[in-house]
Amino acid sequence: MLRLNVDCLVLIFDELQDKESLYSCLLVNREWCRLVVPILWKNYSWCNVDEFNFFNTILSWLSTSSKKILSDNDIKLPSTTLLKPPLFNYISFCRFPETEIINRMIEMVLEKQNDNNKRNILEQEIYKLFISQCKNVKEFVWRTSQPLSLFPGASKCFSQLYRLTIDLDYINSNSLNEMAKICKDLNILSINNCSQDFPGLISLIDAQRNLNFVTICNNSNNINNNKKNCEELSKALTRKGNTINYLHLDSVNTIIPPSFLTSLVNLTWILVYNDEQYEDLEKIKEFQKYLAISEYPDLRSLNITGLLCFKELSMLIEKTKGNISRIYIYTINIANRAATNTGMLIKSIAKNCPKIKFLRTYLEPEDFIHVKSLLLNCRNLEDISFDNINFIINENDDDVGDELLNILTKFSPKSLTHITISGSWKYSLDSFERFFASYRKKSLLHFYIEYHYDKYYITEYHRMVIRKYVDEGVIKYQDHI
Numbered sequence: 001m002l003r004l005n006v007d008c009l010v011l012i013f014d015e016l017q018d019k020e021s022l023y024s025c026l027l028v029n030r031e032w033c034r035l036v037v038p039i040l041w042k043n044y045s046w047c048n049v050d051e052f053n054f055f056n057t058i059l060s061w062l063s064t065s066s067k068k069i070l071s072d073n074d075i076k077l078p079s080t081t082l083l084k085p086p087l088f089n090y091i092s093f094c095r096f097p098e099t100e101i102i103n104r105m106i107e108m109v110l111e112k113q114n115d116n117n118k119r120n121i122l123e124q125e126i127y128k129l130f131i132s133q134c135k136n137v138k139e140f141v142w143r144t145s146q147p148l149s150l151f152p153g154a155s156k157c158f159s160q161l162y163r164l165t166i167d168l169d170y171i172n173s174n175s176l177n178e179m180a181k182i183c184k185d186l187n188i189l190s191i192n193n194c195s196q197d198f199p200g201l202i203s204l205i206d207a208q209r210n211l212n213f214v215t216i217c218n219n220s221n222n223i224n225n226n227k228k229n230c231e232e233l234s235k236a237l238t239r240k241g242n243t244i245n246y247l248h249l250d251s252v253n254t255i256i257p258p259s260f261l262t263s264l265v266n267l268t269w270i271l272v273y274n275d276e277q278y279e280d281l282e283k284i285k286e287f288q289k290y291l292a293i294s295e296y297p298d299l300r301s302l303n304i305t306g307l308l309c310f311k312e313l314s315m316l317i318e319k320t321k322g323n324i325s326r327i328y329i330y331t332i333n334i335a336n337r338a339a340t341n342t343g344m345l346i347k348s349i350a351k352n353c354p355k356i357k358f359l360r361t362y363l364e365p366e367d368f369i370h371v372k373s374l375l376l377n378c379r380n381l382e383d384i385s386f387d388n389i390n391f392i393i394n395e396n397d398d399d400v401g402d403e404l405l406n407i408l409t410k411f412s413p414k415s416l417t418h419i420t421i422s423g424s425w426k427y428s429l430d431s432f433e434r435f436f437a438s439y440r441k442k443s444l445l446h447f448y449i450e451y452h453y454d455k456y457y458i459t460e461y462h463r464m465v466i467r468k469y470v471d472e473g474v475i476k477y478q479d480h481i
Helices: 002-015 019-026 030-044 051-059 064-072 099-110 116-133 154-158 173-182 199-207 220-225 231-239 258-263 281-293 310-318 342-352 369-377 402-411 429-437 460-471
Strands: 139-142 163-167 188-192 213-217 246-249 269-273 301-305 326-330 358-362 383-387 418-422 446-450
Touching (some): 051 099, 116 154, 342 369, 429 460
Parallel strands (some): 269 301, 301 326, 358 383, 418 446
């Protein structure tokens, strides 16, 4: 019965969401205290704490040998640091600290001393402490030059890693090689600042049994200053093509050859964020080429920022099995952009994406006609956004946006409750009235008009129409009106 009571208490304490309630439970008796302390330290160890006292408690757990190393190097711990370890081994309960936490701990001890050697020694001993005491860490951000995988206890600390972020501006290949021997069950790997091939990184990737999610983020300066291609990294990703389901690329101006894209046959989610300030046209063309010939039959989410390649995306979508639910296409700098093949993309979505719920893309007025088939074939649409890129309107032209509004009025499914349109197309007041009136029997939760400062044709009369339907409760929420 006692065992059952303890198990029940643990379940109850785990469900408590606020620190104050847990603190109250802590004071009931020794048994409750023993059960609550690990939960408190696990959930709140680095949140809203008195850092001075908290760090002193951590430092009190430094081993005798570590304290001697610090003393021999004239590194003095605060006088308030406990001479004997506390009652509980708090470090074994808490989450592995991020680099910023370690840095603040170092700054507290060294204060204003600008001594890199002392800093390095203190950082080393603090990491050794956590690695020796923390078991089965699940998530870790590796952003230090310390050879963590070589420290005592590294095997027990990192062998169960599920998610790892590495910054190659700090980590050397040997440390990664050692981590590859320890860590074989990564599900998520984020690689930052890869400026060249690292044999240790290749070993780490090859060692994984079920690598599912890969993120690659590069510093643009590293890319521009280094002409070496990461051929081996591309090959390593190719070898993991059957297990990788999620891919996040922070730039297509990367030095990683994009040939690996064609091997990701089980990809379900892709996000590409291209930095438009550092564009290499040859690399963009190469990336688009491999994107167009890739086949992702189970793709569910397609997110492209800073790269307008409507034709290539259309070709990609045509090879899917109809499971895409989200498409997001956006460019930050539209000043020197041109939208071509937007109609081709809309037709491809209408034909191949019956389950799509979210769509953000660009349109030219000549392609408005294709929106009809989109709305008729994609009856699960909930959120749609159409913007304009550099379509020049003659001030004497008719209300070019009326065609789009009329199509939305007649063919929108009931599920479509979030709508965004461009303010750089002209709309008549009558088309506005008809559009909003059509939602009296449906629900328009959110209406938004994209603003472009150099061409914006929404007048005060348009705003009056919108306010009318807001007051009637037809429009639940609107922006920029």
